[in-house]
């Protein structure tokens with residue numbers, strides 16, 4: 028599908044940018060909620076710290092109803108897309124090549140298909156255009172333009188993510204950077220954005236939601252027939268991931284009941300295990 | 312009986328009784344000694360290993376140093392049946408007595424089982440595997456056994472035959488020809504079951520899921536994996552585990568002691584295991600040391616933990632070959648090792664309690680410390696536990712860092728209270744003809760695990776959602792059976808199965 032700037036369903040925030048593409052090739056579809064979108068971008072060679080941050084941020088943003096936008100690159104980008112989808116949220120990938128010319132790893136090609144079903148994959152280029160070194164920095168303006176805020180998770184000294192941040196500032200959108208280790212090279216770019224006063228510090232999704240959250244509609248609780256215990260357990264993991272032991276302690280219920288209940292909720296696609304015994308609700 | 316002839320022309324033939332051991336398999340052996348005219352020599356035939364062939368030298372010196380004459384003729388020793396492999400030093404005494412009898416130096420026809428190694432000075436030494444040999448002989452109607460003093464209490468654990476403990480070959484001969492009979496050993500009392508953990512669960516704060524998983528493991532004999540950062544108490548939980556295992560029954564004590572006897576781990580002060588074995592071998596051990604060897608046959612740690620628990624800390628650090636070799640014993644409760652035509656089977660019905668960090672540096676997912684691993688490194692670290700091995704570990708729990716709030720919480724349930732519930736579940740298993748649900752064969756599992764329609768639908772849903780592999784299918788029902796037993800519920804309810812599925816989760 029091709030959306031021109033004149034089309035009423037062309038993303039409104041992007042349309043405000045002077046250098047927005049005249050036409051967008053789209054697989055999947057934009058929905059109303061995509062107007063409240065946040066970019067989560069960063070390096071291709073992330074650390075496991077970066078992976079964890081990207082995963083937590085994208086998940087929590089998605090759980091709050093925010094659409095997560097990124098560039099489907101290796102590393103932070105793909106992690107953010109995946110975490111948003113896994114949480115049952117929406118995500119948009121902006122490519123630097125044509126929609127039919129994406130040649131990433133098999134895992135990322137699979138991810139692209141998932142995004143096309145649960146969100147949108149977009150490009151300003153013709154479907155068969157292979158992309159070039161210069162097209163990837165250029166598409167970053169679309170990532171910045173589609174979103175209300177850009178979060179840089181890990182970025183070295185020169186980094187594509189810094190270009191996205193610069194475009195976001197040009198468009199007068201908020202920019203956040205996540206601090207990292209002062210000894211490694213993977214967060215130099217983030218630290219520079221913060222020291223130069225161009226980005227605000229981001230420690231968790233709440234920091235970003237304080238900026239964009241006011242526009243979000245209240246999240247609806249599923250109107251499913253849940254037992255009182257199921258309801259209590261579901262509410263406990265509605266806003267953030269919690270460990271089984273914690274949920275049991277706070278609810279003053281035996282851990283075996285909570286454990287069993289989480290599995291029943293999981294098999295009904297209402298919650299999801301995030302590893303190491305922690306669970307979080309899915310958005311649907 | 313031929314008399315010893317100084318001229319060296321007379322011929323003598325005599326037999327004695329010994330017992331061969333291969334793996335745990337004990338078989339009575341008839342030792343035939345033929346002393347014939349000819350050049351002085353001694354041959355041992357009948358599939359004997361190097362240690363038995365060296366018996367020639369020990370027997371010759373021991374006989375001479377005990378004041379007897381070693382016949383300077385052609386001696387042939389046959390260990391019958393000749394088609395069975397035999398190993399070890401346990402035939403020395405039987406061969407020496409046979410030589411004395413064939414050469415006319417011992418007239419008595421008494422024919423007890425003789426189980427001892429000989430020192431060059433004629434004294435008796437203990438042998439490995441005394442217990443299974445004596446037990447096998449007793450089962451085949453042998454009413455008397457002669458062993459070394461060191462093996463006396465171990466042999467006396469079998470109370471259906473007379474045990475004579477001797478220090479020297481001379482004492483054995485004096486007993487056999489009735490010049491100085493040896494008084495029988497009193498039957499060794501079984502003694503107290505001293506099983507227990509070094510740590511009580513009352514002293515472990517928080518960790519509700521891990522405690523629950525260990526309770527289910529003890530109740531049903533299921534294997535458990537604890538995953539969490541260092542310093543979260545995984546080792547402490549594992550050390551508390553023996554304290555909630557059920558009472559060590561005489562049958563189990565005997566089975567476990569036999570393995571320890573074969574490994575040479577029993578002694579005069581420890582004739583039978585007093586407590587369920589708890590083995591915690593370091594991750595530097597070889598596959599051979601973990602699962603045992605075939606030639607010579609020796610039980611490994613997984614068999615030494617038979618009827619007890621095997622704690623493997625830092626599971627991914629064990630050699631890949633050792634971890635792969637664990638699959639068979641964890642599935643079948645026994646292990647057969649074959650090498651160079653020799654095979655040995657050992658029991659290995661143990662509960663594996665494994666612990667691991669979530670990543671190589673240990674802090675992946677930790678709320679307080681930073682993980683330094685790259686994501687691929689984390690994946691590679693976890694991949695060291697292969698799918699087929701993980702499939703056999705039914706209970707997997709994340710052990711989080713305990714928050715101060717939980718540490719302040721009211722005192723936790725003590726081990727003895729948990730153990731009472733465990734005993735209840737084990738009684739239910741015994742009523743089905745097994746010691747624990749993990750041992751239930753499929754036919755019995757089907758019979759004892761009727762699922763309600765609702766429970767069955769849940770199981771089908773889990774399969775449809777790829778939460779359950781085909782190998783996991785029956786294993787999860789066994790765990791659900793145990794969970795229901797802990798509640799004394801005849802039927803497996805939906806929540807029982809849901810909890811079992813929850814514990815089978817990928818970490």
Ligand SMILES: [Zn+2]
Pocket residue numbers: 670671672673674675682683684
């Ligand atoms: Zn790590």
